Amino acid sequence: MRERKDGVVAQETTKKSLRDQAYEELRDRIIDLRLSPGQRLVERDLAAELAISRIPLREALQMLEREGLVVIVPRQGAIVAPFTVADVRDLFDVRESLEVLAARLAAERATTADLAVLRDQLNAARDATARGDQAAIAAANAGFHAVIVEISGNPLLQSLLRPLESRVRWLFHLTKERDPGTQCEEHELLYAAIADHDPAAAAEIAYRHVASGREPSIALSEKWSMPAIDPVSATRTRQRTPQRDSMRLVRGEA
DSSP states (O other), X not given: OOOEETTXXXXXXXXXXXXXXXXXXXXXXXXXXXXXXXXXXXXXXXXXXXXXXXXXXXXXXXXXXXXXXXXXXTTTEEEEOOOOHHHHHHHHHHHHHHHHHHHHHHHHHOOHHHHHHHXXXXXXXXXXXXXXXXXXXXXXXXXXXXXXXXXXXXXXXXXXXXXXXXXXXXXXXXXXXXXXXXXHHHHHHHHHHHHTTOHHHHHHHHHHHHHXXXXXXXXXXXXXXXXXXXXXXXXXXXXXXXXXXXXXXXXXXX
């Protein structure tokens, strides 16, 4: 495996297109909540801020829409996708199945090099937890799960889970009140099972780990979840930032 950075597999050194640069910048802003769920995305403003034309910007927004991070209304505009309690439940349903399979396969196939990368993610999470750096904690913990998917060596499984990686990182930011120390301990147990090449133990621990986060995450989501909104109305309004108490809660404001 190639070295990972901030929870994402590092790509070969290539010059990124304007579309890809815009996609990564907007994705990171959504994940770390600089752009709030339900917030209107104004093409004119974003194109000027990112110093690109509207064509690569629209392509980037379409990529984000495919990942479930953006809702686009044709000929009208786009908003950051609202993240609801139902969305949280759906995400956990998928994770409880596919991440368990990934852990099982990783335990069967992990190499010494793979384990070193996985250990680096654990160390990054512990360092971030010690510093109280919420953004780094979310990135490292999501990255730990992403590394396991890569180690699984199953291209179909990877193609199914890769589009969810951004939403998992987003969830970790939105539920940052969960005890990150507990997550580190659970990740240590999962790492040990994978390092021991024990597929049954890895699958069981992975299931317990994901399942244990379901109810706390759903409870926390009640603080910031949004009711069903009409994207057409949301993109028609001139208001660019949702004026909701739940959005202030997401950002940790009083």
